[in-house]
Amino acid sequence: xxxxxxxxxxxxxxxxxxxxxxxxxxxxxxxxxxxxxxxxxxxxxxxxxxxxxxxxxxxxxxxxxxxxxxxxxxxxxxxxxxxxxxxxxxxxxxxxxxxxxxxxxxxxxxxxxxxxxxxxxxxxxxxxxxxxxxxxxxxxxxxxxxxxxxxxxxxx
Amino acid sequence: xxxxxxxxxxxxxxxxxxxxxxxxxxxxxxxxxxxxxxxxxxxxxxxxxxxxxxxxxxxxxxxxxxxxxxxxxxxxxxxxxxxxxxxxxxxxxxxxxxxxxxxxxxxxxxxxxxxxxxxxxxxxxxxxxxxxxxxxxxxxxxxxxxxxxxxxxxxxxxxxxxxxxxxxxxxxxxxxxxxxxxxxxxxxxxxxxxxxxxxxxxxxxxxxxxxxxxxxxxxxxxxxxxxxxxxxxxxxxxxxxxxxxxxxxxxxxxxxxxxxxxxxxxxxxxxxxxxxxxxxxxxxxx
Numbered sequence: 301x302x303x304x305x306x307x308x309x310x311x312x313x314x315x316x317x318x319x320x321x322x323x324x325x326x327x328x329x330x331x332x333x334x335x336x337x338x339x340x341x342x343x344x345x346x347x348x349x350x351x352x353x354x355x356x357x358x359x360x361x362x363x364x365x366x367x368x369x370x371x372x373x374x375x376x377x378x379x380x381x382x383x384x385x386x387x388x389x390x391x392x393x394x395x396x397x398x399x400x401x402x403x404x405x406x407x408x409x410x411x412x413x414x415x416x417x418x419x420x421x422x423x424x425x426x427x428x429x430x431x432x433x434x435x436x437x438x439x440x441x442x443x444x445x446x447x448x449x450x451x452x453x454x455x456x
Numbered sequence: 457x458x459x460x461x462x463x464x465x466x467x468x469x470x471x472x473x474x475x476x477x478x479x480x481x482x483x484x485x486x487x488x489x490x491x492x493x494x495x496x497x498x499x500x501x502x503x504x505x506x507x508x509x510x511x512x513x514x515x516x517x518x519x520x521x522x523x524x525x526x527x528x529x530x531x532x533x534x535x536x537x538x539x540x541x542x543x544x545x546x547x548x549x550x551x552x553x554x555x556x557x558x559x560x561x562x563x564x565x566x567x568x569x570x571x572x573x574x575x576x577x578x579x580x581x582x583x584x585x586x587x588x589x590x591x592x593x594x595x596x597x598x599x600x601x602x603x604x605x606x607x608x609x610x611x612x613x614x615x616x617x618x619x620x621x622x623x624x625x626x627x628x629x630x631x632x633x634x635x636x637x638x639x640x641x642x643x644x645x646x647x648x649x650x651x652x653x654x655x656x657x658x659x660x661x662x663x664x665x666x667x668x669x670x671x672x673x674x675x676x677x678x679x680x681x682x683x684x685x686x687x688x689x690x691x692x693x694x695x696x697x698x699x700x701x702x703x704x705x706x707x708x709x710x711x712x713x714x715x716x717x718x719x720x721x722x723x724x725x726x727x728x729x730x731x732x733x734x735x736x737x738x739x740x741x742x
Contacts, residue, residue: 303459320457320458320459320502321457321459321492323489342493343490343493343494344486344489344490344553344554344556344557347554347556350556353559356528356530356559356560357555357556357559358556358559358560359556359557359560361489361493362484362485362486362489362490362556362557362560363485363489363560364459364482364485364489364502364504366459366504367461367482367504367506369461410555410556413555414555427642428555428642428643429555431554431555431640431642431643432553432554432555432556432557432643433554
């Protein structure tokens, strides 16, 4: 039983076998050792498990591992360039846009997806773009400022 | 549970038809996987339709658009011709859930999940959209308003699947719009929603109209009296008042923490007026 899958995660070819009903989030965390994506709700409400799947932002808790054959996944583990943090990551630190950190990988991935589509978003566009990510610590303002600062840096 | 990825719609229909257990179609999965997680459904078979090429495409044809059942809602706003022709349908489909959900969810899924608050359904109804259904006995078409029959219930029979949505060609001097009331402005489920699609003559008089409401009855509903209220007018204040009254009169909403019966009934009229104004402007009316 189980489905054998070949996929690409952060540019690396991966192979795994998972039960038919196992979600991508569990594949990433438990089979591939990529624990950056977090399980908050498991029902697509909180965005903590956000990844980019074939160029589209998705909740990895709402994708089956069995669907992944031939797919490209980008996770938070692929965001930094070796030891150099991505501008979004550095600005989250500089603007204190995190406290407990559970939501942070999801926010960073969602912000990355947003800035690829819209390199110069307004505050409103950032708030709409990140509405699928919940944070119970920061109150969001610092996250919005961090994304604005990163966007400005990435445009220059 | 078994998981299959057919390469054609016909193969998908056959798999669904011969399955003796509980079978479910997986497109975006944003409803199905949530129901599986909570144990509301326990599928014996999942048929993933995302390897069927034809179901992943948006095609512009001589008679309008054919949108495959596996097209994620996020792809709709990226299609300029579709946005030009049916801005109301695209804006309705583009407010379903979060950006994460929009990357996966589909209009056919929104329709078949049959929530009364489904955002894309009122807009599809006013656009006179039809669905193409494939089943053991061949294919048939159904108007979108004839698909949902109740909360979570549809007119689809065992072994049938919707392969695509057909949108007609946009009529000259026509425009559509969708509005909803939600308490959290960035993302939420509609408390009340309204779609309007109308056509004008050269003088700006409304010749045809369709008005639909969401989240105020067990399914999204077409409100014929509301359409009648504005046909033959230039959407003057008296017509708008009649439109609002007809929409409020058609409401049979539930009373819950997200909105009372009185609130939903009144707001349905307000949204109808505003959606009609936007549709009228989009149609070129002044």
